[in-house]
Amino acid sequence: MTRTVFGLLTGAALALGGATASATTWQWQDDFPGGASSFADRVAYTWIDYDTFSGSGAPCVSLNDMLGPPDAAGGDCNGYASIGEDGVAVLEFTDNRLVGDGDISSPDLAVFEGGHIPEAYWVWIAETFDPSDPLNMSDWTFVGRQPGSDEDNWDAFAGYLDIDWATGGATDRRFRYVMLWDDPEAEAFDQGPHAGIDIDAVGAINSTVVPLPAGGVLLLAGLGALAALRRRPR
Template sequence: MNVLKTLLAGAVLAASAAGANAATYYADKVISSELGDCYSNAGLPMGCAGSRSKTANALGAADGLFYSMGFGGTLVVGFAQSLFDAANDVSAFEITYDRAKGHDEAVDVYSVLGGVETYLGRLLNNVASSSVRAKTAFEYIKLVDVTGEEFPNTNSNDGFDVDSISVAAVPLPAAGLMLLAGLGGLAALRRRKTAA
């Protein structure tokens, strides 16, 4: 009987630890996009560079290829999982090689469910990866370049540069299950002492 209890307790602990892992989903399709404005170093309007205007560069895991949104540009992406529940971290990997020289960029992040957009927060290119928390269910993630609004004196010519967009579920703490298992073990010990 003790062996069975030990095996059962071990199975509960293993299951609770396994529940703490969360899958990460990377954007795998572009739902819509609108390229914003790009400028020359002299501040004159010009077309965005061809190699930087491929929306497919924003799909998948970070690989160094990127999509420059242009000032005011938008990008809506989908994922292999069609619907996410609440409590997910949404990350956008931004590529900037020239940040120290005033190459500041920013993007607003929205979750989209049934055509309704919910503002999640603003990401800046001050770190290699930034994330915001989605507190409601969503189907898609929408990015809107706000570089000109956030940094009016930026040296950026083509707005936020997206290498990758990911969603990672925030795992529920496994501590609750482990606490229950521990309390059950203490109760069993107390019962054992009382019987003796």
């Protein structure tokens, strides 16, 4: 019975807390103190020019492959999503927020690419996002451009960015959204099924957990009381 109650508690916590943690390991996992919960959980918006996908094979546009920890493997369309030349993707953290650490010498955000060759893109962050006006740039803070690579450089598949230089070193701002915009002027692959940046994962190295809503806290308290009652000797 104790196992059953523990399962209820765990299930409730995961359901209320957002995306479930994954047992998947990745090369850079030590960089993320928050573990699997550090990574983006939802695709909030995309703009994809499907005309840029040509050649053999279907476009690599399974959007959920952008979410969770990095898991891209070798080959086409294997664990990542391509957004086409000049494409845009907005990813959302639902159970955590990206924060700065006040140190411009250390990265706060990481973008992982899949595919064959890492490609160039710009990065913005925002605390709020209006899906009716997604490219209203007054809502966004620019944090950098990743240059990509002209060769299969493993290290270049992970783009590390500091946000403190762009936020004035503020540590009290909570960023919920990250926007990636493909740079069409620096395309390694501007055609084919994986045109544009190939997004595997977006992770908050410095992250804060979103508190459970009041109802969730009460539910967990109730389940905790139930567990205590079931442990009482009869």
